[in-house]
Amino acid sequence: GQQVMQIPQYQHVQEGEDFTTYCNSSTTLSNIQWYKQRPGGHPVFLIQLVKSGEVKKQKRLTFQFGEAKKNSSLHITATQTTDVGTYFCAGPGQAGTALIFGKGTTLSVSS
Amino acid sequence: SAVISQKPSRDICQRGTSLTIQCQVDSQVTMMFWYRQQPGQSLTLIATANQGSEATYESGFVIDKFPISRPNLTFSTLTVSNMSPEDSSIYLCSVNHGTVEAFFGQGTRLTVV
Numbered sequence: 001g002q003q004v005m006q007i008p009q010y011q012h013v014q015e016g017e018d019f020t021t022y023c024n025s026s027t028t029l030s031n032i033q034w035y036k037q038r039p040g041g042h043p044v045f046l047i048q049l050v051k052s053g054e055v056k057k058q059k060r061l062t063f064q065f066g067e068a069k070k071n072s073s074l075h076i077t078a079t080q081t082t083d084v085g086t087y088f089c090a091g092p093g094q095a096g097t098a099l100i101f102g103k104g105t106t107l108s109v110s111s
Numbered sequence: 112s113a114v115i116s117q118k119p120s121r122d123i124c125q126r127g128t129s130l131t132i133q134c135q136v137d138s139q140v141t142m143m144f145w146y147r148q149q150p151g152q153s154l155t156l157i158a159t160a161n162q163g164s165e166a167t168y169e170s171g172f173v174i175d176k177f178p179i180s181r182p183n184l185t186f187s188t189l190t191v192s193n194m195s196p197e198d199s200s201i202y203l204c205s206v207n208h209g210t211v212e213a214f215f216g217q218g219t220r221l222t223v224v
Binding site: 031 | 142154159205213214217218
């Protein structure tokens with residue numbers, strides 16, 4: 001079945017360092033979404049990418065969608081303690097409705 | 112956007128009992144989704160709840176264990192039946208409100224002892 005893989009599983013950085021998480025799908029995706037889940041919280045939508053090769057920025061966050069629409073990345077520049085949490089990528093399931101989530105990358109930041 | 116009220120927020124239950132989780136959405140939505148998130152893990156889709164028809168379950172999840180109701184377009188329940196410690200998890204309901212963005216309830220943190 002469809003799989004969405006994400007690496008690394010954990011990442012610890014010093015405040016101010018950069019951080020990147022990578023997402024790969026076993027199938028071509030019509031779109032990919034990114035979510036952030038703070039400790040003890042629920043996933044919150046960050047962004048959706050639709051076009052091949054698309055790059056979007058949100059302040060210190062840069063999201064990329066691969067040319068083949070099977071991979072994506074999230075890069076955070078100069079991390080802050082507020083960036084702590086688990087970042088999930090997600091793609092539409094085979095039925096095109098529910099989302100299939102990657103395993104997530106848990107980011108910890110020390111000041 | 113959609114606001115989802117999910118309850119209970121947490122519960123500790125005895126094995127062999129059942130717990131019903133409720134989700135109320137502030138607007139009408141066609142589909143509601145139920146996910147399970149085991150400690151430190153990703154979200155796994157349990158089923159899709161459609162109003163007026165039976166829920167569609169994912170592989171590994173069955174109606175007898177996770178019966179779902181969807182009486183109208185703003186409400187759904189998920190029951191975790193005959194619980195065992197392996198059912199200890201976070202259960203989340205979710206909707207896509209006319210957009211592709213998914214909105215989640217606050218989650219139900221279930222501990223089975």
